[in-house]
Amino acid sequence: MATEESFSRVLRGYDPAEVDPLIQKLRRELLTANTLRDETSLALKQSEARIAELELEVGLRGTPTVQGLSTSLNNKLKKADKLAAGIVKRAESDALFIRSAAEKTSSQFIEAARDDYERARTEAxxxxxxxxxxxxxLSENIIAAARTEAAAIVASGQEEAQRLRGEAATVAANLRAETRNEIARMTAEAHREAEELKLILVTNRDPNISVDEEIVSLLKLNADGAAVRAEMEQELQTRHQESLMQTDKYIGAAEAQLATARTRQRTLEAELDALENASKLQSEQILEQARLQAAKHVEHADKLARKKISDAEKYVAAVIASIYSHIEGIRAERESVAAFFDALRLELQNSLGDAVTTKKLDR
Structure with a gap:
């Protein structure tokens, strides 16, 4: 008989707590069958010895009827011994085969269920x-695109403001240069006209004109020059104010453009925050959906594994029930063999009794 140490245990084999008791019970049944076989063999040997003694006794007494009866009984006993040995051997072979097939099939079912469960869990x-x-x-791409757009808009606004400021400074510088040039030109022209007047007065001086009249003429010329200078200064002041106003206008436009760019930047930052929140929410929803799908896959795999394990357990239970039924058949055959031996013993006793009675009557 195989011992428990003859079977190796693997990671995905049968559950010892469930299968070992059944295997032990089958082993006990097989031991009982072996014991029955041994008892039957011993009984056959004892019967053969007894028959040999009877044959010897009958031979010594010279009774042909007993000799014929002994030969018939011997043949029947040999036939019964062969029948019993064949039944026990066949029972052992069938039990071992059924047990091996049940263990193998159960292990295959359980291993397949576990493989399906592991595969489904891995896929999930x-x-x-x-x-x-x-x-x-997706979230990183959306946020990166929004940040790039915001940075581009801010940079564009800053560049536009810088350009407007540069243009305003250039215009102001040009106006100042033109004003200075115009003042210098008008001053030079006034000096030139004054010198020309002086030269004319000196060259064309009338001796009859008194000095007072000459002084009056000079004063008049000076007054005219002062008026011209005042007019020129007023014009220069006006141009300077226009230059300042134009410069302020350019600076105001640049500042307005910069303010617009900053407002757009704040708007984009708000949109970016909203986009980040939306992308985070979308990511969380996608993750939650993935978790739910994974849970469904795992649950389906678990149900499938439980079903296959249940089918395997049912199959093993059916096989074990078949083994029990087979063992009951063996027991019935054993009882039949025992009854056959009892009938042989009774027939032998009756035959021996008849032989003794006949012997006595002959005497």
Whole structure:
């Protein structure tokens, strides 16, 4: 008989707590069958010895009827011994085969169920990880695009403001230069005209004109020059004010443009925050959906594994029931063999009694 140490245990084999008691029970049944076989063999040997003694006794007494009867009984006993040995051997072989097939099939069912469960769980985990990665990439791309657009708009606004400021400074510088040039030109022209007047007065001086009249003429010329200078200064002041107003206008436009750019920047920042929140919410929704799908896959795999394990347990139970039924058949055959031996013993006793009676009557 095989011992428990003859079977190796693996990671995905049968559950010892469930299968070992059944195996032990089958072993006890096989031991009982072996014991029955041994008892039957011993009884056959004893019967053969007894028959040999009887044959010897009958041979010594010279009774042909007993000799014929002994030969018939011997043949029947040999036939019964062969029948019993064949039944026991066949029972052992069938029990071992059925047990091996049940263990193998049960292990295959359980291993297949566990493989399906592991595969489904792995697929669910991979799907969840893939969807989470896609959600993260989508969120990062959206945020990066929004930040790039905001930076481009702010940079464009700053460049436009700088350009307007540069243009305003250039215009102001040009106006100042033109004003200075105009003042210098008008001053030079006034000096030139004054010198020309002086030269004319000196060259064309009338001796009859008194000095007072000459002085009056000079004063008049000076007054005219002062008026011209005042007019020129007023014009220069007007141009300077216009230059300042134009410069302020350019600066105001630049500041307005910059303010618009900053307002757009704040708007984009608010939109970016809203977009980040929306992308985070979308990512969380995608992750939650992935978790739910993974949970469904795992639950389906768990149900499938439980069903296959239940089917395997039912199959093993059916096989074990078949083994029990077979063992009951063996017991019935054993009882039949025992009854056959009892009938042989009774026939032998009756035959021996008849032989003794005949012997006595002959005497």
């Amino acid at each position: 985990q991979a799907l969840s990880a893939s969807m989470a990665e896609q959600a993260r990439e």
